[in-house]
Amino acid sequence: MIEVKGISKKYGGKSVLRDVTFSAERGQITCLIGINGVGKSTVLKAIMGLAPLNGGQIRIDGKPLDKHLYEKVAFVPDVITMPASMKVGECLDWMRDFYRSWNPERAAELLSFFRLNPPDRVSSLSKGNASKLNLLLGLSLDTDYLLMDEPFSGIDIFSREQIASVFTSHLIEERGVILTTHEISDIEHLVDKAVLLDQGTVRMTFMCEEVRMNEGKSVLDVMREVYRA
């Protein structure tokens, strides 16, 4: 389980996260929802040790983040994380060189599924293909947890469908997933737990299925209630 306990973060005196607390379990898809600039990406970066915190703590299976946990948690940011001069095939080789948890069979499977060409340079990839490469690099690690920052942002409808299909496949099963989005409609049916963020604080956390069954509300309905309140 990834536990985020009372974390706070300031950028240049401005508070972007205040006492944010939630947890994400294995086998569940947890979605951090909120409009742009509420601190969703910062939470993911903080979990990965890429943004130092001003307070609070983060535990992964009860332990603070250390170098070994990078074999256990994969992060798919919304930026291209490989040098522009590298070829797609070289990116895969590079990951295999550095990660023990790299799964070459899965990488080959995803390469074919996403129709990426190993000789293509990273600099020549479209936004959609760059997102797919990012996802491939994250999913091909045999990790217990996967964090994804806006995986559907700014990509075409076909790429979006292709990426969405990953969430219902064996590639995600058994893993704990935390993803962020500001457009819940496309993936609402995939999400187990929703964490609504607003101005750096958690406004509400709920299990989507429970709310659907007990109150007959969609995630979007709950969002309207919370954000318009």
Added chain:
Amino acid sequence: MNRYVKLVLMEMHRFWKLYAALILVTLVSQLGGLYLTLRKYMNGVNGELTLNPQTYTDYASRFGKLPFEIAMSRAALWIFGPVVLCIAALLLYVFLIWYRDWLGKNTFAYRLLMLPTARMNLFWSKLTAVITFVLGLVALQIVLLPVHLTLYRTLIPAALRPAESPLVPFVRHDPIFRTLVPPTFLEFILYYGAGVLAVTIVFTAILLERSFRLKGLVGGILYTVAAAAILVSPIILVTSGADSLAIYPMELFLLELGLGVILLAVSLGLSRYLMNRKITV
């Protein structure tokens, strides 16, 4: 292969094209420039001998011979131009080696900082790459010197050359080559130690900037200036003749060595803290 070595190889691979270009420019400029300079000299000599028929020995007795160091100084622009270019390129590379991972559309820093290895390995690998590139270019220069001498001996007739044209006195007297190839082990430690220390201090300043952005930039500049002031102040005090610091040269060397070691330890400690706790993407 451990991840540190893999990171070093990766850094080298990322710079090899530019590095190869620097080597090529050095080879072409130095060999071509020296060849043209020597040809020009010989054209002048042969022109004089055409007007006033005499032997090379007669010419040498009238106008003097062309020692190797004079030939090199006549080709100074061709010889030292690429040296200055290489130094400038490597100075720029000290910054580029960090900032290329952060700036631009592709933020490789994400991937590097999430590697399952100690983050200081990134620091060590970049430092190792810079040192290797510097030593590689110095080695190239050392290899090229005998080639220059051979070219000189090939193009200039024996009668126009001094009996001996040894390399060692030339290297010892030329200010740039004396720094690149120090004649004593102590000087080697002093020059190259100062170089490694300077790169480490600049790396720390870059990490301060990458951790705290604008405040870090100011902090990094102040840190660099303070470190330079600490290192230079004993030399200034001694050379200014201040009574408070009347010490022998060897004592000054040991004092500088001690200050250097302390600054190196502080820089490495601070860098380690920033890499593990403060750096941000």
